[in-house]
Amino acid sequence: MHNPQLNEDGQLMHLLSVEGLPQKILTQILDTAASFMEVSARDVKKVPLLRGKSVFNLFFENSTRTRTTFEIAAKRLSADVINLDINKSSTAKGETLLDTIDNLVAMHANLFVVRHASSGAPFLIAEHLQRIGRDDVHVVNAGDGRHAHPTQGLLDMYTIRHYKKDFTQLRVAIVGDILHSRVARSDIHALTTLGVPEVRAIGPETLLPKHLDKLGVHVFHDMNEGLRDCDVIIMLRLQNERMTGALLPSAGEYFRHYGLTPQKLALAKPDAIVMHPGPMNRGVEIHSAVADGSQAVILPQVTFGIAVRMAVMSIVAGN
Amino acid sequence: MSPLPNPLPDAEAQCRQLAELIRPQLHKNPALVGIFSGGAWIAERLKTLLALEEDIGMIDVSFYRDDFAEKGLHPQCRPTAIPFDVEGRHIILVDDVLYTGRTTRAAINELFDYGRPASVAMAVLADRGGRELPIGATYCVWDVALQDGENLVLGRQEDGQLAWRLENA
Numbered sequence: 001m002h003n004p005q006l007n008e009d010g011q012l013m014h015l016l017s018v019e020g021l022p023q024k025i026l027t028q029i030l031d032t033a034a035s036f037m038e039v040s041a042r043d044v045k046k047v048p049l050l051r052g053k054s055v056f057n058l059f060f061e062n063s064t065r066t067r068t069t070f071e072i073a074a075k076r077l078s079a080d081v082i083n084l085d086i087n088k089s090s091t092a093k094g095e096t097l098l099d100t101i102d103n104l105v106a107m108h109a110n111l112f113v114v115r116h117a118s119s120g121a122p123f124l125i126a127e128h129l130q131r132i133g134r135d136d137v138h139v140v141n142a143g144d145g146r147h148a149h150p151t152q153g154l155l156d157m158y159t160i161r162h163y164k165k166d167f168t169q170l171r172v173a174i175v176g177d178i179l180h181s182r183v184a185r186s187d188i189h190a191l192t193t194l195g196v197p198e199v200r201a202i203g204p205e206t207l208l209p210k211h212l213d214k215l216g217v218h219v220f221h222d223m224n225e226g227l228r229d230c231d232v233i234i235m236l237r238l239q240n241e242r243m244t245g246a247l248l249p250s251a252g253e254y255f256r257h258y259g260l261t262p263q264k265l266a267l268a269k270p271d272a273i274v275m276h277p278g279p280m281n282r283g284v285e286i287h288s289a290v291a292d293g294s295q296a297v298i299l300p301q302v303t304f305g306i307a308v309r310m311a312v313m314s315i316v317a318g319n
Numbered sequence: 320m321s322p323l324p325n326p327l328p329d330a331e332a333q334c335r336q337l338a339e340l341i342r343p344q345l346h347k348n349p350a351l352v353g354i355f356s357g358g359a360w361i362a363e364r365l366k367t368l369l370a371l372e373e374d375i376g377m378i379d380v381s382f383y384r385d386d387f388a389e390k391g392l393h394p395q396c397r398p399t400a401i402p403f404d405v406e407g408r409h410i411i412l413v414d415d416v417l418y419t420g421r422t423t424r425a426a427i428n429e430l431f432d433y434g435r436p437a438s439v440a441m442a443v444l445a446d447r448g449g450r451e452l453p454i455g456a457t458y459c460v461w462d463v464a465l466q467d468g469e470n471l472v473l474g475r476q477e478d479g480q481l482a483w484r485l486e487n488a
Contacts, residue, residue: 011391028394035379038398044432047382049392314382318391 011319014139017148032311050079053110073309119145138316153186155305173200176236202226230268327483338368352376357415357473376401380425406434415473420454
């Protein structure tokens, strides 16, 4: 099947989803990000790669961390960054998504960073660009609906590789609201592609998608059982704003069963790392003693995220 | 400029010659920066031969190349590492082959993002002509003429020895 993310030579043109990307490309992104980590440690935190290029941040859904780290990443690549507050602009006046894109292309946009509440919106834009013959304009998915959040997935992989070196001996647990989580989906595809032998999903039945086993994921409803001997624990935010209907009795009840406390963390390996894509709900999915503890790598994840986004933007813009 | 000898010269012996060319400048306390990958190997040799205590720097110019628009990002880039303060230092950039001068240009630009050096010199094992920029080697062991499409490549053998090979594009 044709993969709209890749060009004829199999190089990454758009980053829309981790799903369907070969291991070689994931590794290339992680390796390139390692080089960009060094740039962020310099006095002059800037390289001239995207000088003269325009990066448009199109956030149709709110986000502070992701939008900011994309903006920092683009600026460190010397691109010009334009942030569009879509909710207050043309969309509110009735313009369609693709009309908005055509107008921005007419303003000489080179790269779109897109966050959208609808799954597939970045795909739609990439296909549209191909249809109008603009293979010099690139799309990076910054989170679409429940579908994918590939740069978060990749920065999670960077974090795991940074602390654990080798993917092929790991037991990784993803805990919480996997049903509504695009992060979880991207993580599962990335972990599997990079050769992690055991991926576990932990959560109540109402928050786990069906057919996880078809992705090779082991399902646990008992957190104590699921965390045993894990090397990596990825906590997910309880997505209140996406919760439809009564999937849970209460936040307090959820914390009792699926909140990561120091006692539960002790069941994992002693050197296990704790990750979270943020923003955290302390006392809902994670205990403060864990969030601020020595095994948490939640803030390094944010720093790695800038380097990973620099890598993704510079790779797609060059292809 | 001499034609290509057969067999190709001993790269290890050339490293020793290059070290002797640099030795008179040691009173300036120069710092070595090798350009990946060949230049970094040569810089390691020079550090040993000149008994320098300071670790060498290593530059990967992927983020500073002028052909990004045509070729994109090199699929295998490595982190640049400059383990000393560039500000006010006499820097010797080290590379294996000096050709168009574009890599050197990129390396100088990258270096200046770390600070303002007192001076930048260039040391190479081979100068094959063909310059496209006003750049020259300060220290060079071997001036050599190559045909278009011929490439001189420095490799590191299994025993760690550096050796030249000729590749046809």
